Amino acid sequence: MQRITEQTATEPVLEEGSSLTRDAMHRLFKNRLALVSAGFLLLLILVALLTPWIAPYAYQDQNLLLGASSPSAQHWLGTDTLGRDQLTRILYGTRVSLMVGFVATAVALGIGVLWGATAGYLGGRVDNAMMRIVDVLYALPFAIFIILLTVIFGSSMLLLFLAIGAVEWLTMARIVRGQVLTIKRQEYIEAAIAMGLSRWRIIRRHVIPNAVGPIIVYTTLTIPSVILLESFLSFLGLGIQPPQSSWGSLISDGVENMENYPWMLIFPALTLSVTLFALNFLGDGLRDALDPRASKD
């Protein structure tokens, strides 16, 4: 992988010993905001993985006598109306939100890359038909359709993965197709054809790896929009169902009680926003590092 990425020909290699990958890493490491974001996200992922062991209370522990209490030494982020520890709830919510974010993005990534690469590589009539399908799907109002799906099939985690993944692959397909159209004209592809490799093998071994830069960038930027979509659904009560919680459903609980217990709104809202910041900064940083020619927008 490492070696192949070096060929991503966005600009000529300047001098010996300074590969494009190393240049990109160098640019990324100079971007402190992106680095801090990456660190924060790694920490968040670690915390999410370790939640069952590090959460201060059990997930379902209620303390009805205590009720909603403000942050204290026992409950760092306070408790909700049933006396459940907020920190614990947010930690478990982080697990759910991050999982939806990563899995649905992976679904989108898989479909989008295959679709875009195939369309771009085969070209001609196949490309035309495949991209017309993307155009048609693009025009569909997806937020509405996901709500429709959750109403009809009841909301489950699997449905959320599939539905959100099914929405987000479209842009990925367009980006990959654009990349592939450029790569297709490169000489090493001609060489691969001359060597008699099958089309599928060329797509998989030569085309997709060379389009990897923009794919990484767009993936990083897809995760926050997926997390946002899940939170949006859960906020409306159509996503993650109790007793499970995600950031969206915690915020929704917080809104109901914000007049008397503002910490119930503030902490989950803060967690979601900071995570979205980090993902966006990291995505921007990666774009500047991997694709210096792309402008900020």
Add this chain to the structure above:
Amino acid sequence: MLRFLCKRLALAIPVMLVVITITFFLIRLAPGGPFDQERNVPPEVMANLHAQYNLDAPVVRQYFDYLGDLLRGDLGPSFRYTTRSVNEMIARGFPVTMELGLYAILFALLVGMPAGIIAAMRPNSLQDYVPMSAAMVGICLPSFVLGPILMLIFGIWLGWLPVSGWGSTPGDKILPAITLGSTYAAYIARITRGGMLEVLSQDYIRTARAKGLSTWRVVMVHALRGGVTPVVSYLGPALAGLLAGSFVVETIFQIPGLGRFYIQAAFNRDYTMIMGTTVFLAGLIILFNLIADVILVWLNPRLRQEAGH
């Protein structure tokens, strides 16, 4: 131009048909009939209900009947509120949502475009960083976070503005419009900045500067037209987002708009209402995308040539 319009229309019609078809058959896939919740209904009453809602016909027949009704603009009766039709609910809710969306997009344009232009005039200076950081905040604060926070600060703690309702107390439209518009203000600021930066680096801008025109005149008169085209192409998709956003904002601020009706219908399993609203909103989004495309071609003559053949 005409040819382009026809081409876009030729795409819009199948899209609409796909939407209607998917919606219709998805609803038919829903487990359980719409009246299963009613207990102890005598079979003849049930048969009557089914006949009233045309559920006793074969599905394909129902589908074509529905298409026919749609052509006549009839979205059918509501399952839950037997005295109301879907058309009535839309007629009541849509003007409210439309007004909210209009204020939101006005807010977004009035805040976002100047911010983007100011940032583009001096890239990588404080004048650029401040508005762009604010835009990042706007993008990372979704409406269901921003809305409650605004409510908490301006409605409850400071007591300046009402926190719910629509048109009943003065000022109750301000917070919802800002909540709905802020994300779009942020995106518009970034897009305007990007577009302006590109235009400002072109030769004719240098010429205009060399003629001794003031910076202000160069930016506002010469660069703006080219610089805002990306904003126009963003407005179509933004509208789809605005409608989805209105679900949240109308729920938070208890505004009797279409978005709130839709969410209520989703919870009530009011299938005809869901179907009617989905088709209506989808049609609207497709229409606005079409209009945005046409304006785009009109603004940018180079696209006109590409669109011609």
